[in-house]
Amino acid sequence: MKVVGWAAICALAVVLAGCGGGGGGAAPAPDVQPQLTLTTTALKEDMAVGDEFALKIDGRWSFAGTGTLYLQLRDAGATFSLPAVQAANADNSVSLSVAPLPALAAGKHTGTLELRACKDAACAQPFSSTVSLPYEVTVSTVPDWETHQGNARHSGEVPIRLNPAKFSKAWEWRRPASTDPIGGINPVVTRAGKVYVTTDVYFSEARLYALNEATGAEVWFQSMGNAPAFNPPAIGAGKVYAAVTGHEATFLWAFDLNTGTFQHKSAFTGQWPHFLAPTVVDDQVYQGSGYYGGEIKAFSTTDGSLKWTAVAGGTWDMFTPAVDSQSVYHHDGASLFVFDKVTGAEKARIADPFGSSSGYDYHGAPVLGGRGNVISFAGGAFSGRASANVEHYEQRKLSSFSIADAKYEWSTAGAYLTAPAVGGGVIYAARNSPMALDAIDEATGKVLWTWSAPGTSDTSFHRNMVLTRTHLFVSTNSNVYAIDLKTRQSAWSYAAPGMLAISADRTLYIATGASESDGRLVAVRLK
Known part of the structure; x- marks a missing residue:
């Protein structure tokens, strides 16, 4: 019986320890670990x-x-x-x-x-x-859309990721009826839950509206009275800026963002011009100017006083400068000008080999790229209408300039119509001869890939590009599309063309009208 009992004990303990002659204590085996x-x-x-x-x-x-x-x-x-x-x-x-x-x-x-x-x-x-x-x-934080193509770089880029399955129309607003012969609105800007709209006029009542982003309801408005022309607004330093332009009646107005209370106005010269939105950076607002065009004026955001005037010459209007921490950039159609941000002194003038000074409008702004470069349209353009919201006719090459080396780099092979968007080393612009949207290498100007609109009613591209991290927004003559940057296919569309903007609240705004505003603003929620 003793032998049998000892064998049974050994059999039970075999996984823990061997059975030796001394019958010592057994140690437990560790768990098998993954x-x-x-x-x-x-x-x-x-x-x-x-x-x-x-x-x-x-x-x-x-x-x-x-x-x-x-x-x-x-x-x-x-x-x-x-x-x-x-x-x-x-x-x-x-x-x-x-x-x-x-x-x-x-x-x-x-x-x-x-x-x-x-x-x-x-x-x-x-x-x-x-x-x-x-x-x-x-x-x-998500930036607001504060001036022409969104920011002082005029890059058209809003660095957000989007899910088209969540896109939905929120509301629409229409400019109140008037006797104005134009009846349109200018490109909009946004800040802190409001969207700001100016009416495009021809010698009639000019109005600046602040609308609630959530509902489209009017928060406040300001009337400029009868004005020759009213230009697109810009945001900065707690104020909304917009210029009335004519002859003697040419002023840059400033109003409180929240209340619409008048702050100050700054006189500048003009001869019936129209301009893109001014550019506001830090304590200065930069406005296109000049009795014969070709000037940049820097005004104080504190009281509207004039800080400096830079003269490039030329008879160009419909422009606005780009601004970074050191310089102010202006293209007059023939050359890129670089001015000192503090003094306005000319730092560089770089000839554009494809540029020309024809005496028409410019219809564009320099774009600050991601390589220490500036991208600009070569030559001017013409809309045929005295109106700030009407699109120009001409397609033009895009040229790139090195800031550090103060020299011309390259120009695109093709000519483009739309205001470009730039981000991630790629320039996006669209053309109509033939109709195509090109993704262009920012370093070389070469086309990387091309997109064609899928609708049979889409016969031409218009207005501007807006770039996010996941999608590119573009308008044709019939639709607005969101193109998935990975698949390069349309992920969403809205059956109305127009000028585009995206707010910090992730709302897409379409100032409808393919080449001229019809006075309607559509808000599409992107979240």
Whole structure:
């Protein structure tokens, strides 16, 4: 009986220890641990407040034990929305997705994601082995649309990610009926939940409206009285700016953004001109000017006093300068001018080999690129109508200039009509001879790819481009399209053309009318 009892004891203990002559104490064997590895070594992402997107985490797993293995991601930094615990893939791969939390605030968010393996679907019995993944997410506020093509660079870029499945029309507004022969509105600007609209007039009552972004309801308006012409507005320094232009009656007006209260006005010279929206940067607002055109005036945003005047010459109107931290940029059709931001002194004048000074309007603005370069239309253009909102006829080449070297770089092979958008090393512009939208390499001017409108009613491109991180918005004569930048296919369309803008509130505005405003503003919610 003793021998049998000892054999039974050994049989029970064989997995823990060998049965020796001395019959010593047995040590428990450790659990078999899974092995986890990640091929994604770090997450670093820039995003805007409200962006919705997923980030992939890839890796491998192995496990010599028995039973189903479960995987769980944890985030002590509370930056991401995490996937539910899930059974490990049968092919031993790790493939998980995380999404930034919808309410993630602006700023830099750092932390570590921890991947661990568990014995059960609730992860009540985790294994001790884990693997960590550091992350850094920088969240930026969404800029408002403050001047021609959105910003002082005139890039037409709003760095947000969008989901077309969420797009929906919010409201529309129409300019009140009047006896004005034009009846249109100018391109709009936005700030802090309001959209600002000026009426395009010809010797009739000019009005500036502030509308509620959520509802389209009028918040306030200001009448300029009878005016020869009223130009597009701009935002900056807590004020909304808009110029009345004629002959003697030529002023840049400033009103309080919230209340519409008059702040100041600045006189400048003109001979029945029309201009694009002024450009506001820091404590100065830059306005096109000149009795014979070709001037830039810098006014104080504090009291409207004149700081300096820069003279390029030429008879151009329908322009606005681009501005960065050091300089002010103006193209007169024949050359790019660079002026000192503080004094207005001329720093450089770079001839455009495809440019000319024909005496017509310019219809455009320099665009500050991402390579220390400036992109501008070569030559001028003409609309045939005394109106700030009417599109020009001519297609023109785009030329690029190096700021540091003060020299011409390249010009596109084709000629384009639409105000371009620039971002991510690519210039987007559309042409109508033949009809095509081109994505152009910013470094070389070569066409990277081309998009054609899908509708049979789409016969020409018009107005301007607006670029986001995921989509490019463009108007034809019949529709507005959102083009998916990955698939290069139309992801959404709206059956009305027009001048485009996107606000910080993620609202797309269409001042409808293919080449001339019909006085209507459509708001499309993009979230």
